[in-house]
Amino acid sequence: MARPKAFDTEIALDAAMGVFREHGYEGTSAEMLLDAMKIGRQSLYDTFGDKWRLYQATLRRYCQLEGHGHVTALRGQDRAFDGIRAMIDRVVADPRSPCLGVSSACEFGQTKPELDAIKVAADHVLRTAMVARIQEAQADGDVSPDLQANEIVDFLYASFAGIRIAARSGADHPRLEALGRTTLRALR
Amino acid sequence: MARPKAFDTEIALDAAMGVFREHGYEGTSAEMLLDAMKIGRQSLYDTFGDKWRLYQATLRRYCQLEGHGHVTALRGQDRAFDGIRAMIDRVVADPRSPCLGVSSACEFGQTKPELDAIKVAADHVLRTAMVARIQEAQADGDVSPDLQANEIVDFLYASFAGIRIAARSGADHPRLEALGRTTLRALR
C-alpha cells in the first residue's frame, strides 16, 4: 500500500455533478471541474479517466441518487396516491438545480450509447416502482382506471422534465406548484 | 452599389438553426456552421456578427416560426378545444427535431438576459392567443372551469417541453401520441 488519496472520491464526484448540471458537458472545461472539485489535474485523470468518463460517472451517480429519492418519496406514504404526490412535490420543491438527465438528453439525444445504457438501467428500477404504486392507486380509486400505468409513468417523466425546464426558465415557486397540481389532477 | 451576397440570409439562418438545435450552442463550432450554411468564414462574421449574435438570431427566428405555427394550429379549427388539440398534435408530430427554446433553457437557464428577452417577447404573443382559446374552450364546456387559463398555458408549455425531451430520448410515435392524449385529457 501507499499514500491514500487526499480527497473523497464521492464528494469530488458530487462537485463535478454540480458543474455539469449547471453548464452541460460541452460548456464545462477541465479548469472549471478542477476548481469545483478542488483536486489537481492529474488526480482527476488518474481517478476518473477523462472528462467524458467523468461525465458518465456523474450521470450514473445522479440517476442513482435521483432514482432513490423518487422511490423513497413514492413509498413514504401510506396511500399510494399520496406517494405519487410526494414524488411530484419533490420535483417542485427542488429549487433550481437543473436535472442532469434532462440536460444530457437535450445535449446528446440518443447519440451516445453509453449514456442511453445508464438511463435505461435507471429507468427500469424507477419505472417498476412507479407502475406498482400507480396500480395500487388505481385500485384505491384515486387514479383513473382509463389510463395505462406505463403511459402514466411516461406522462410523469415528461411532466418532471417540463417542470424542471420551467424552473430553469425562471418560473417561481407558486407557478411550479400549480404545475405540480395540474399534473397530479391529470391522473384522476 | 456593389457585389450582392451570393447566399440567402434566411436560408443560411435556417441552416445554422438546424446545427444549434442538434448540438446546442457550446457543442457547435464555427466549422460546423460554415459547412451547414455553405458560406465562407468572413461572410458569416460580416453578416451575423459573431457566433453568439448568430445564435440569438436563430433563436429569434425559431421563436417566430414556432409561435406562428402554434397560433395557426390553435386558430385553424372551429372548436377551440380542437385548436388546442391541433397544437398538441403539432408537437407530437414534429419528428425528432429538438426544440431550440428548450435546449437554450437547459444550456443557459436565465443567465443570458438577451435570450430571456427573446423568449419573453415570444411568450407574450403566444400566451395571449392561448389564453383566449382556452377561455373559449371553457365557455364551450370542453375544458374544466376549475383551471385558470394562465396555469393551463404553463402546463401546456411544460408538457410540450416534456414531449420534446421524450422524443429526443428516443420515445417512438405511439408513446408520444399517448403523451399528447394524456396532456389533452388533463384539461377536461
Next chain:
DNA sequence: AAGCAACTTGACTGATCGTTCCAAAACAGC
C-alpha cells in the same frame, strides 16, 4: 528507519476554439 508506491503539482503538448487580416475575385454603376 528505510524504501517504495501512490498521490500531487505545475509546466507543457498539439489540437481546436472563435475571430481577424489580407488579397483576390465578383459585380454594380458610369
Next chain:
DNA sequence: GCTGTTTTGGAACGATCAGTCAAGTTGCTT
C-alpha cells in the same frame, strides 16, 4: 471597359481546449 465597393476564401491570430509528462511529496509497509 473601367472604377469602386463588397464579398469571398484562405492563411493566420492569440486563447483556450482536453490531456500528458516528469518531478516532487506524502504516508503506508516492512
